[in-house]
Amino acid sequence: MSDFDKEVAKIQKYNQPIIEGFKVWLEKANLSTKTIKNHILNIEFFAEYLVGYEPLQKLDEADDQDVYDFLLNYFPHKAMWASESSTKSYMGSFKKFFSYMVETDKISSEIEAEVKDTLKEGKQEFLDAVSE
Template identity: 35%
Template sequence: MDKVDNSLDKIKNENKILLDRFEKYLTNKKLSRVSIDKHIGNADFFINDFLLYYEPITAKDGSSQVGCFLGDWFIRKAMWASVTSIKENITSLKKFYQFMFEIGEIPKDDLFELEEEIKECKDDWFENLRKYDDPDVDLEDIW
């Protein structure tokens, strides 16, 4: 096993612990089981698929990657990408990184920057999705 495999295994183990803690956090917030499962699934896809896709990035270092995820990668890689699923991911990732802040894994500045990026860019992400789904648009015109 090489160094990258060890790094991936370590991050995946850390992510499992984080997701278990996130589930308890959401349960304590009195969310429904359906909402909890949706948020866990969205956070899991972000931290275990996207953040590990190119080079391993830990969940605590991943808050700055949400724009790349929702504005590009998710649109191209998730067959279920829609305005609704992007909105659901926005909600889930905001909750996840609020949790990460509350347990001391990320500083307040990282949470603030994430929230600002979402506020400023979400309409662009929806537009990227619309263009991506339009067969008359050249994909090079999107990215």
């Protein structure tokens, strides 16, 4: 196994409790099983993106620039299912995920605010990226 693969595996192991905690948080919000599964799958795919390229990042290191790059460049070009509705789904998942991260003291409220601003300001740009 290469050093890169070892580092990816280490980060994936690190991210797992974050994803599990997010799932519990969503369950406590009384969301449907289908909605919870969708949010988890979205964040797992985002986590894969974060370790796909240098610099490798953990979920609690992600910020508004990572979300922007994911929604504008990575998702529209790498996901066969990329569409306006799936982009909106990711935007909703990011809002919930970053709220969870603040509530559990994994990131600052400033990062959450920047992500939410990016989602709001970039919405049309993200939707256009999957329509092209």
